[in-house]
Amino acid sequence: MTTESVAVATPCRGRWPGLAALLLGEAMNLLDATVVQVAAPAVHADLGGPVSDVQWFGAAYTLPFAVLLITGGRLGDIAGRRRMFVLGVTLFTAASAACALAPSPGPLIAFRAVQGAAAALIIPQTIGLIKAMFSGEETAKALGSIGPVMGLAAVCGPVVGGVLTHADLFGSSWRSAFLVNLPVAAVVLVLARNLPENRAPHRPALDWPGTTLAALGTGLLVYPLIGGDLRQLPLRDWLLLTAGALVLVGFARQQRRTARPLLEPSLFTHRGFPAALVTSTAFFAATNGLTVVVVLQLQLGAGTGVLAAGLSLLPWSAGLALASWWAGSRLVRRYGRRVMPYGLGVLLAGLLAAVAAYRATAPGHYPVALLPALALVGAGAGLFTPAFFTLALRPLRPHEVGSAAGLLNAVQQLGATLGVAVLGSVYLSGAGPSGPQAACWVAVVLMVVAGTASARIGTADGPC
Template structure:
């Protein structure tokens, strides 16, 4: 009996607890990222270190997550998806406890990197295990449950981060933002006993050299952007940026000439797919970088507490959840690719409204007009995302979809890392009330890149 036969034959009473384990794992990953974004200024105030560490608390997680996602998926294909999922959750839990106990910012950043690597083992197994457990219409229902869970996690994340840090349970302050992962992970591991073991019928190749080149190249790009002043980068940082570009060029050359590529080569024969990669990188750089700017401005400049800054992000999260459901369930089927420019237009309106909110606010005071602006940002992002991913994957052949989804997820995380680096550094390099405005204008420039690239997404479908 094959692995796939065993998976399909598992009792129905075990499928739904197994699905709950996968969904909780997905939610835990997203919650951890958003909770820490809100708590990061409090972490810096407690542990000290340079202000750029606030950016590293997020980037140290998303960078290894982005680089190792595809390799994590391949390891699941080879060694077993349930095994890799359980290993990822276990390491994630241990790293979360280490983060909570970290006595210095450097150690916290290192433990965050371990968390990101563990998430890269855990998250890519979800779709494969769902397809192994369910068949027919039940598969669609199970896959469809991912979106609402992620939307709920996006809504709850900033609030949870603010509440936990503000509550200061047992004197834990920001440390409870990491400790909350422990009971959630314990429940995930208990439910994971219902998951079947499942692997690919044919052993896919592992490209460790390509993984190392991708990690080194992106690391060389991100480090100077976070640690340097964007207005006056020292010569050594320019050398690092150049070295990063050269290493990534070497990665591209390696992928074209190796017999065991990390990426599916045929993906790049589709006219719209490279454009989708650029779109995803720029779009998620805007949304993730803007979150950091908002939190830093509220806590460092406006003097609001961590709870107030978390609640200030709630209109964004709520708009994202509502619009993504509406777009995915109705608009994309009716209007197709036309939904994307409308979403980007709303996001642009939100960015411009944020600029006005910051400009009309007295220094040191709360920007009252900011939450409505963030609601527009959330609505725009929610309209855009389902349409983008649907159109980016629709023209692909069946054997390309898995690799394409993994690569889009990876560049999404890479975009998040670059957004935190670029927009966060643009804010920290500014002075006075103009600092958040300057970061917003940088976001507008990145959004223009996303719009220009998105024009070509789904071109095969139109042809």
């Protein structure tokens, strides 16, 4: 995906309202993911079905989001970024309304997948449109506003999910977690009139065979992991996992042979970029999977309400937002890549503290000691992520940055999907109170993998 672009409309006169539309669009997607994570057990209690549906309410969103992100970016290059942004918001709004009206788990999961596909149209357009609207120092200011807005959304998401579901406005219960998207999306669409139309100067190609293989392969890998007992998977699930791995091998071969690949081939000539992909997958698998485990344990194991579960995630969100701001504004510029292992160290300390908290809490009781552990996990994640994304993109050439950013976002969502599948299944298949402890240990292993891979990102200490 090229980073060059061309405006095809009159210059944008409402740059700041246009920027507000982009930031609200991004925040809406993050809020939707976190709100639904908190509300998912209440959804299951109302609609019934197997408990594994709680995992599917999240995975059905993140899986198409991950697979279609790069294709969504290229559609913006071809048809116009403003057009794809508006189309994505419109589709996301309609899918949100359909989710709120879903009569059973099956349709809800299907509409969640539509939401994920719509998000894949929205998110890739942001950077290109910001660069089309702003220049010079204003560009840096506009891009710099993304982090704080995402941090605020991360803080508000669990609380909003708990409050909306608990409030039961007009008898809507969990359905308000989806209905809240409608007024937000309406504001985004009004503000989006200030966005200029913008597309790439040279029409890139769409790699539909590659997109299909990637979607099929990842779907075959994720499906058997959700809701199954990972200690004794049946033969059918092993066959599905094997088929998924083979399809992804075929995808890799197809990418090497096609003249118009979905992925920029030169990205993999950089020594640290494949390591960055492994790091991102493992890191976001651990953090997103752990969020689901915490919510499930609080509502299904400790018997707390949805509001208490949402508020219990507040230390995590606050630690993430504050540490991310501190690392992004000061630490990364001063200490460079050394911030990454420090962040992972803090996060690992939080995971070990969570294991101790679960072990010390009697079955059916609220794990009070978990709250400071979650604050440590959030702080560690906040320290790690700004340094990671800065270093992962730093050695790339200008024409590679767009494709690399899209691929990093894609594997982030794929990692989130795998984390929900694996850690959620570990918790659900665990015997009694040992379930959350086992899930935390899996998260520890994933963080060790992330730390080992991240050691290959960048070669020099010092400022980034």
